[in-house]
Amino acid sequence: MKLPGIKGFDEEALKKYFKNTGMLLIGKVGSLAIKMLSSIAVANYLLSYGNGILTTSVSYVFLFAALAGLGLDQFIVKELHQYPEKREQILGTAFSLKSFAGLICIPLIYVAWLIYPLEGIKYSHIFLLSFMGIFQSFTIIDSYFQSEVKSKYIMQVQIIGNLVSAAIKVGLILMHSSITFFFIAYLFDTILLSAGYIITYNRKGRSIFNWKYDFSLAKKLLTLSWPLIISGIMVSIYMRVDQIMLKQILGDKGIKEAGAYNTVVMFSEALNFVPIAIVSSLFPAILNARRDDKVRYQKRLQNLYDLMVWLSLSFAIFITIASPIIYKLYKPEYISAAPVLSVHVWGSTFVFLGVASGQYLIAENFGHLSFIRTGLGAIINIVLNILLIPTMGMMGTAIATVSAYFASAFFILFIPKLRQQGIMMLKSLFLVTAFQKIFKR
Structure with a gap:
């Protein structure tokens, strides 16, 4: 059965861009399956208290991940697509910027810890994780292969890296290791992935030592990002x-x-990479339509929103039904999370639509609105968490998250210039365009 929403991209575009998307999805799904199995094993080994210490620490450090990434990845792909002859300057400049930002994050995390420490968690564990930002600088190689529509190479790196990572974690469990070794393993995951990116890049006749820093390009990238x-x-x-x-x-x-x-x-956001992978591959085709044919451009955007809704609704329904079965994989102390998963997963629909509309904002040079919509989502999430957690626990957190995702995705309805896109998203969400296509047949 064909999904409504795919129709509208011409056959050539589908072949070219979905082949690359297929490679991305295969790599991500393979990596995801491996990571989820190892995460379940670690959760059962550490139990909910130990798993809480580990994952809360990761979340704490992750708050600084966006600063370390500098929001450059999307612009790197765009720059490489437009100026392939400047590859060494683009990659070298982006790497230098991201490495410096990752380095700066180490003392920033320490200052944040002095101001707002987490009781019951050791700073030494946070310190270990704070080095992840430096090694994540090599993700620009991922952006390079995306711009070349050759994501199969990144797929191979991710699958091999996750296999090695899972083997290490299983080994730690079998050796009855302390929780500190699992923090080291998290850091090693990033190092391992970076090493894989470098090796793959060099095997394709490139060398990271040819990268060059360009001050004017750095200013441009930072201004845009x-x-x-x-x-x-x-x-x-x-x-x-x-x-x-x-x-x-x-x-x-x-x-x-x-x-x-x-x-x-972990389960609710398992497929959040899907809209990113699809949009990353289809974005060049959408940009081409914007340049050549405005009608086709809007049609492709509507079809993209339709596709996002169909994929996310299918996923949400499946997880809701399967949640009691999923938690049979865990020890009994985790069973209380099953109904929470059934609520939390419905936020994926708004995440999918948000990713798609985010690309529209970039295409139309409305990128400055991205931080407003996400800022709104962050405020709503924090306020609702404060109100709901004391009485509802993690169910309150799930409700707060879904509400924040909805507000962030449909914020554009209140911006006159963007309202039409919001209406298009609503038509997709309520399956209006899907029924229109069905009755036209």
């Missing part, structure tokens, strides 16, 4: 602050709840 840096920080807050707030508001009980809630987030 600063709204996305702020937006990314806001996204980090409203996607990761939940676990931290659970732990801080509920105390010791909150650490266990945070450990259980992490399993919810």
